[in-house]
Amino acid sequence: MKLTAIIPSFRVPFLVLAPVCIFLGASISYAEQGVIDYAVLAIAVLGGISAHIAVNTINEYQDYVSGLDLKTIRTPFSGGSGLLSQQPRLLPWVKNAAIVTTLLTFLIGVYFVTLYGRAVITLVPMGLLGLAIIIGYTKWINKWPIICLVAPGLCFGLLMVAGTQVILSGHFSTTPWLIGLIPFFLINNLLLLNQYPDIDADKSIGRNHFPIAFGIKASNAIFAIFALCATLLLGFFISQKLLPIMSALAFIPQALAFAALYGAIKFKEDIGKHPKYLAYNVSCALLTPLTIATTVFIN
Template structure:
């Protein structure tokens, strides 16, 4: 059980309620009556999806031998739970399958409540969960955007549909903030593991294009996240208070500066990886609060 719980990477699950929260706010702003039972189903399904992809990642990285080669950091390289307890591998795989099943059941509940509109989002989410470690990590551009798609449009718009039974342009707009920032989260976390990842056949952006191009993409995604907020305010789609979401993004600017200087120096890069996590979690949270207040 200890290995299973560690494989879920519990400290990182905090990102999920933040993204679900954006979806709840989007539903509320478009006039939906919030049924908190539905909100709990959406949150539970999203958390189980996050736990499932993490557990699958732990299992497949252990089976491929990758976990034994990575230079583990607080933000990358897995939990190491199966390296320490190899006998728990089957339990971790079963936990991945069980949490995936709960996610599917949550999607079934939404279908019963609001119809089949959630199905495309659900199917794409399941595909990302199941294929991320074993296949998506071998396709550089798909690997670059898959995390952001999952935590941005799928999670934010899926939550809105679970509560309101419809998709709106507002949810699509605000989902772009976690889309761009979560892409950056996983992109930077791949820097320390690129040699070990390449040895087992992975081919994500830091491997395929190198660190300089990866830094440029990081900067482009960060700029796109900031422009999403700025243009949303300029176009009267978001309240002026939404500009407060730009403040946490300064931590990502600090991260980019560190990545440019220390991309090849993992011990020095670690504090900037922490700042990256801070930006990714805090900016959507501030945006959600600003939308409610504004």
Template structure:
């Protein structure tokens, strides 16, 4: 088995599309503030963000393999791991090396922007690096944090980190815009936990679908969807976001369908799969539409 082609599995390459969607929001708020940006800096930001996403994915694959969790999960197109290490356990060491290598790339990119823009980026960067390593080891056993941390990483940390890396400042516009992927990405992980309840419970994990049950968690899912759209509305009402940001509301109909499907099929995993697919589309399309609205203003 050649290491390089194999490692695309633990990277979960199709899911990496989420990263440029979230980075685009931070790029758009930075552009709105300055009116001009360095394409090289945008590329470096994107490399760092992708490395962070790869790192957390690969750490998750490695630790779930070592715990035996992935051999117990009911794998779906959106959850349950890639199955790569179950098929090739001899690649465990290479997988761990990839996780730490991508972690190092993330750290180096962060240090570059701390050097360029100032120490203000450091708190976000340190918190982000801690999350990369500890999410699977600790956060998944804390229900509230397990819900919040994925959105925090891809929302507030990634969007505001991008904004600061490109401008050297934090703004309320970047913060309110970052709440959209914050709510949505937490929801992405929440709904993807539904098929894994029994397997996760067997290794001691504690997230909301385990603690509250799937049906109650589908209500949380609906509230977080509402939170994402309210963030846009409040941002426009407070004039922190331009009215063109309302483009992000175009996914409302799809969100309603996803919520209804999650609520009605919370205990029927095969019937839940279409809602999980819609949830992925919502997570990709809504931040992109928000970014487009910011650029058009």
């Protein structure tokens, strides 16, 4: 059945990122209100996963059409699934999956705006910005190095976290935007490091993301700055009681960012040949916000 055949294009192992960010937003809302509407939360999770699948399938489709798939050296964490280079007959199915999940994401956003009306009018620009990133990331945003650098963290680390808080509480709060800065920096680093193995292939089709435009040395510096910012913000928010003392546990997975940085400095664009450093980066981007969310929820 072709529907099951295209599941690798969803990149299922990576879809956990959206629920983690949504859980962080939900935990903040719970800390503020003491209650959670789990039906609303379930719809939010569906929307987040749908948005992530949309990004991934659009990326799969456009990377194959552009010829990038045939030039990319894949790692467990970068270079796409390789599904279409092995089974090009599935191209229309992947395209349809991208259209359906993008439309589903849009309809869920419309539902929340309709449900809450003017009380959550901030959802409209947030939703439109998120949708623009979903549709434009692979084809257009990858040609603008600074925008490409911050788009992943903006979409997952800020819009998902803050958006979840809004739809669960029905009002705007600055807290999720502040705490969301931690996954913002880490998720930007997640995508940044995963671009290293693909520099030559990406350059050949006209992409101009940060490592292409400014080089590995500058990219490593940005990675270090982002990792340091996330670490300092975690400590600052704890000291200001915006996060509970228990959130200091997040320093443990956060340390993995610096292990990944060591690999980036040592191996540069060859880091894909040493995937444990990419794994450290992925683990940091997932486990740090997950730990924060858990400690906020149970505090």
